[in-house]
Amino acid sequence: MCGIVGIVGEYDCKNFVFDGLGKMQYRGYDSAGICIKKDNELSCIKVKGDVESLRIKAKDINNGCVAIGHTRWATHGKVSEKNAHPILDQNGVWAVVHNGIIENFAQIKCDLMGQGVAFKTQTDSEVIVALLAINEDAESIENLIWACKKLRGSYAVCTINKKENAIFVAKNKSPLYLYHTLDFSAVASDPVCFPDGRYYRLEDLEFAKITKEKIEFYNENGEKIQKKLLQGSAINRKPLKQCDDYFMLNEIYETPSKIFDLINIYKKVDMTALKKWWINKVKLIGCGSAYHSCLLGAHFFKKHLKIDAEAVIASEFRYDYSIIDSSTLCIFVSQSGETADTISALEKAVKNTKKIVVLTNVKHSTLSRMGTITLPICAGQEISVASTKAYTCQVVALFMLVMFLKGDKSFAHSINKTTKLAKLLSSLNNDINPIATEINKHEKVFYIGRGIDYMTAMESSLKLREVSYINCVSMPAGELKHGTLALIEKNTPLVILASEKKLISKTINNALEAKSRGAKLFLITTQKEQIGDLNEFEYIVDLPTISTDFDCILTNYCLQLLAYKVSLLRGNNPDRPRNLAKSVTVE
C-alpha cells in the first residue's frame, strides 16, 4: 500500500511528484506529503487528505532539483499530518518515504531512544530515517544499505538529504521502479508515474543512487551491479469515462467491452503448456473479490472437468494444512498482482508444485512474474477501489480456461456463450432504485442464495459493505435457519439471488421462513417463471437467462449497480471507500 514518487534533475520536480501521486492514489489516500530540496534546505508539506489538498497546501513551496512524495494508507499510527510521509529525522537532515511494514521497528526504536534519539511520529517508518541520521558520516548509499540490514519486514524506501542532489532507494518485498532520461531521473512504486514505458525494476535487497546524470545500482554487499532497462508499453492511467459519474459506475458499464477484449485475447493466448500438465487437484487462491472469483473457478473445474478443486483465501492458505504436491495446479488470481497475501501464498505453493498459473490484470506486476504460466484478466485499468469489471473478467477468464482444458469444441462453445453474455450485459436496463431506496434505510441487510448464487451473494454483499458501509451479510439460504434467522426483525431487507433453476424452490422456502419473522424480500432472478407466488416479494428484478454458468454474472452486475446507488444515497465516494485502498501490499 502507499505510493512513492521521487525525481532529481532539471525539471518541474514539484509537479512531477504531484502528478505521480495523483496517479497512485489507488495505493492509499489517507494522507499525502512532499519534500523538496532547494539549495541546502529540505521543505516538507504534508496533509491529512488527498493529493488535491496537498497540491493546494503546497502551492507556494519553492520548487527544487530533488523531490520525493508519498500517498499513505496507514498501517502504524493513526491517520494524521504528523504520521504522513515524508518523515524527517530529528535534525531535519534526512527525509524518507516508505512503503511496507518494518516488523522489528519497536525494538529498533527502543534501542535508538536509549541512544538519545527523539521520535515524533507513531510510524514504523521513522526508524529508517533515525538510523540514517545516526550514521551520517558514512557515504549515503552505504549508510542506507547498513540501515536496511537492521530492518525486518517489507520496504520500498526512498530517501534524500540536505547535502546531495541525489535520491537513495532500497527495496524488499514492495515494488520500486526507476527511470532515467536526458534531463532527470525518477523513482516510483508504479511505472505509471513515468512518461513512457521504459523502466528499471529493482529486485529484493537491491539499492540505487539516483542523480540527474545517472542511476547506480548496488547489491546488499554494496557492490555495483548492472540492471536491464525494461521496455513495457506506455501506461495511460487516464481512461476515458463513458459517463460523468464516478469511476465505479464507468467501470461497471465497461464490463461488456472488456469481456469482448477478453474473448479476442483468449482466442490467441497460448495455454497449451497447461494441457500437458497432469493434474489431480486444483487450488484457486486470492483475496476479497479475487477469492470470490476463485469460488466460481473451483465450481467450473468440478462441474465441467470433474477435478477436485477448492478456492482458498490467500491469507489463510499460508497457514492451513492443504496438501500441495507436484500434481496440484495452483491458480493465483489478483487484479493488481501486488497483493501481499497472494504473493506469500504463491511463495508457499511453489515449494511443492511448479504447476502455477497466475491470473492478473497488471502486466508488470510482481505476481505476473511469479507464475509458470501467466494469463491476463483483460479488464483494463480499474481505478475504483471496489472491483467490478475485473471480478467479472476473472470469472469469465476462469471459465474459458476450464473450457480450454475440456477441449476444442467446449472452448469454441464457451466463446459463443461469452459473446452472448457480453451482449446481454450491455442491454440490461433493470430499475433497481426501489431496492436501493429501501436498503438505504437500514444498517443490516442479508443476501442469500444456494450453490453458485451463494458464491455470487458473497461477492455482491462485499460490494455493498465496501461502498455503503452497511453491514450486509451473505448466507447460504439453507443456513439461515441454523442461527442467523435470530437477526431477522420487522422489515429487515433480505435479497434473494436466484439464478440456478434446480435450487430455486428451496431458496424461496428459506426466504419465506425469514418473511414469516418480519423480513422484506427482494428477488433478483433470471428464472421468474419458476417462482410460485410473486406477491411474496416487495420487488423483483427480472433478468434474462443465458446459462447456469453465466446467469449469476447478470445478478451480480445488477447488485454492483445497487451497491453503487446505495453508496451515493449515503453521500459516500464509491471510488474511495473509507479505510481501504485498491492495492493491499501488506499482510
Ligand code: M6R
Ligand atoms: O488486487 P487483488 O485482486 O489481489 O485484490 C484483492 C482484494 O483486495 C480486492 O478484490 C478487494 O476485495 C476489492 N476491493 C473488493 O471490491
